[in-house]
Amino acid sequence: MSTARVVRSGPIRFAVAERFALPRIVPGGQPAPTGDICPQAPSRLDAVMGPPHDRPPQSEDCLHLTVTTPTTSTAGDAHTGRPVLVWLHGGGFSSGAGVLDWYDGGALAEEQDVVVVSVGHRLGALGYLVLDGVSEGNLGLHDQLAALRWVHDNIARYGGDPGNVTLFGQSAGALAIRLFMSAPSARGLFHRAILQSPPLSIAARPLTEARATGRIFADHLARLGADPRTASAADLLTAQLHTATEVQRRTGNFLAPPFGPVADTDPIPDGTGDLDTHPDVPDLLYGWNADDMSAFAEGLRDSGSVHERTSRTYELPLTTLADELRRHGGQVHGYRLDWRPPGSPYGATHCVELPLLLGTPEAWKDSPMLGNLDWPDVDRLGRRVRAAWASFARTGDPGPLPAPLVTVGRTSARQRAAETPR
Template identity: 60%
Template sequence: MTGPEVYRSGPIRYAVAERFARPRPVPAHDTRPSSGEICPQPPSRLDAVMGPPLDRHPQGEDCLNLTVTTPARDAGARPVMVWFHGGGFSSGAGLMDWYDGGALAAEGDVVVVAVNYRLGALGYLCLDGLGEGNSGLYDQLEALRWVRTHIAGYGGDPDDVTVFGQSAGALSVRLLLELPEARGLFHRAILQSAPLAITSRPRAEAAVLGRILLERLAVHAPGADPRTVSPAALLAAQRDTALAHRARSGSPLEPPFGPVPTAEPAPEPYVRGMDLMYGWNADDMTAFTDGRDGGPGGGGRDEDADPAGPTRRMYADPLTGLGKALVRAGARVHAYRLDWRPAGSEYGATHCLELPLLLGTRAAWRTSPMLGDTPWEEVDELGRTVRAAWAAFARTGHPGPVPPPLVHHEVR
């Protein structure tokens, strides 16, 4: 229990998986408690912006865990909101305190589910004989299946599920929209600051990166089998692969491991009649090194750079194009932009800034540089507005009236 109004259950094991393989439901005879592990990972590229996480969780491959935050474990049949975190498909975890859904659940009378999924090579290695790619995406699919089966026991309605995600999590939502197996597992979707240009990479390119990983692994652990080598050696090889990928591509934005195209890449057959919302933060690109050329690096920023152009190119224009395509496909679509620039922050309305307005607590965000010296009371006051809009969308398909600095419009 996280407070007088909500209960936080978990961590809960929702699936199991062999390394590089698709997940499967936890067998009925497997009654072990959750390990509480999160996927092995390097530090986040955005620690300088968000601040490093203040909570610590064991890292390991028994990481397919989630939490459920609910106002009550009753027959309330509340709307369910399933959260997929960002982190460039290489860092983050649903179990982190940043993603505590207590305020959203209590104020919105919704059930919030926050999901771990596999990251980096463990989640997205695409190489013949080892991994087919998209294991992390199929983890998310398995989590949605768990929600479908179990969420009524936590006061939620399995027929009223909204998926929402930020950055890499929003790209995951984009891919789930086109995944045939996900049809019927969720009914609304919110994409927050999705860099659509890197939604997926061709399988041939992913295989090249997979081969680089094996070459680097042979340096860090000579003779080791990638199926059994230590996670530490795999992360070391993954780090080297990231550097090699940056040198090859010239793009520090693209992670070395991420999704490959799904079997049916057109969303049109699956979105008709759905409610969708997308948006971005006005200065998303200030989170990255050189805002002028659109090349993020992960941390500081050029004081003379104007983030407007890169933010438009990376976020606003592609998302606007997607929104129009979704409308043509028969979806009901809403768009938002967050213009809030916290006092004392050099980053403005940066990437990830909406996160403390939706999820987490004062304690979780107390050292976040992107919040500057803004008092938590001001953060929470604006957060109530944003949380109300997200919960209203989950309940009705419409965020309702929202005051500045959150700007909203229907897409037609």
């Protein structure tokens, strides 16, 4: 996207990696003319979001990002540069890509005078397989860390301030951010965090469970006569689908994907992390959508009404995390989104906030979760939400949240102390 007021640079190849190998950063980046995305099957949320209208090629050369910035850049001056918001997309660690038009940061950059970076990384088995002699797992997290290092080293050239970086992400992207909040290797690479609807209970699976899943995956590939190191992308995706079905049948968990971050594996040395060992707790804005779980079928381990399942999966774990961060002195702000677009059968569902922050009218055209709303109605609310997100990125305070965002929890340890009677 390029207009008189904003430029979307890229796709930029920020790193390269052989299959099941750690990424190697490309200094300065390289143009990635076709903007390939990681091999993936259609998203399980296509019925809710609609499938993406843009269909980039799929290949393992997928470590690409885009940078969207206002054209009147303060490039080269890290002290006067704009706040940087780095987007990590959702998709259950198995679908999506930062280069998709859903995640165009043009409106956010233009309206709020910020720099927006959107990151792609390896997904599914390519990003998270644990199998002896093949892969130790968490390669997708390493890809995202490589992107953050690239941003730190290069974003001043795009008018951004490497000393003021906010990570914002939804669902799986928010889970990755939660893990980076406690990862020593991420320290200093970002300064604030926005978590949108992360199902924290599946942030990182035990290493023993990941190894068992890896063996199931290898068995399914063997039935296809393939080896994970040399198999075609089509065979990898077929084995991944069979693995997901088998793991779901064994566990009764319909929410967790078969492949995702693994605890006790670099860069997550101790599961979701021990905040006592991480003094650089960032400012946090967190929240969920009132009907998040309307996007997902009931499972044997997660039954009940949409409200009950949403509370168990999102509200209660996020509230616990917020309280923990406040105890460690973090500046914490919480929200609940109650926006239910008219004509949508899903209500305030998972992903419904995305068009309020990112993307173009064409990218979100005919999205089922938006019901029969016209884009000007979506954009009217989106302007207010984008202003709150940018205010948080700039100062650590989103300010008064616009309806239908509802403030939840106390705003900060500092305010709580001020409110305590002496």
